[in-house]
Amino acid sequence: MSNRIWTDEAIITLEKYYPIKTMKEMRKILPEYTPRQINRRAKYMGLRKREAVKIQSRLERSLEERDDLWTDEEKQIVIQFYETEGSKGVQKRIKEKFGKTRNIDHIIKIANRMGIKRDNVNERVWEIRSNKLYEVDGQLIFEIDLES
Numbered sequence: 001m002s003n004r005i006w007t008d009e010a011i012i013t014l015e016k017y018y019p020i021k022t023m024k025e026m027r028k029i030l031p032e033y034t035p036r037q038i039n040r041r042a043k044y045m046g047l048r049k050r051e052a053v054k055i056q057s058r059l060e061r062s063l064e065e066r067d068d069l070w071t072d073e074e075k076q077i078v079i080q081f082y083e084t085e086g087s088k089g090v091q092k093r094i095k096e097k098f099g100k101t102r103n104i105d106h107i108i109k110i111a112n113r114m115g116i117k118r119d120n121v122n123e124r125v126w127e128i129r130s131n132k133l134y135e136v137d138g139q140l141i142f143e144i145d146l147e148s
Contacts, residue, residue, distance in 0.1 A: 004032065004033060004037060006041055010030060010032075010033070011045070013029060014026075014030065014041060014042060014045070014047070015045065015047065017029055018038070018042045018047045018049065019047060019048060019053070020049075020050060020053060021053065022053060022056050022057040022060055023035050023038070023039075023061075024057075024060050070110055071098075073097070073098070074094055074098065074102070075110070075114070077090055077094055077097070078090050078107065078110055078111050078114065078116065079116065082107070082111045082116050082118065083116060083117070083118060086118055087104045087107040087108050090102070090107050090111075091104060091107055126146045126147065127146065128144060128145070128146060128147075129145040129146065129147050130144075130145045131144045131145070
């Protein structure tokens, strides 16, 4: 789709509707073209959106549900656990709670943006898988199975 050729019909449609329709509406009118292709062609043709349509387009864009945006709940997990559990701990908690995997680099970036630093980057968090307490020759033995 990156080098799609504009048909005469598509150009006429763009010329007619681009100034008065939002990008969401344009995508329905010209579904074979990406928003970027539509905007580039409109700019090449010297087309401009009316001011009210620009405002409506911005509003629609701001209300779109985007997977790459962090929810308040996800940010709260970063705030609560990043210092002690690091990016892997945060990633695990987000996956458990929301069922989506956040990239480790993105977790580190969002934590840095919020001013949260890791307590000790070399420190590892361990989970106890199992533990046993038993006696051998009069001595108590406490055995722990850890997982990092």
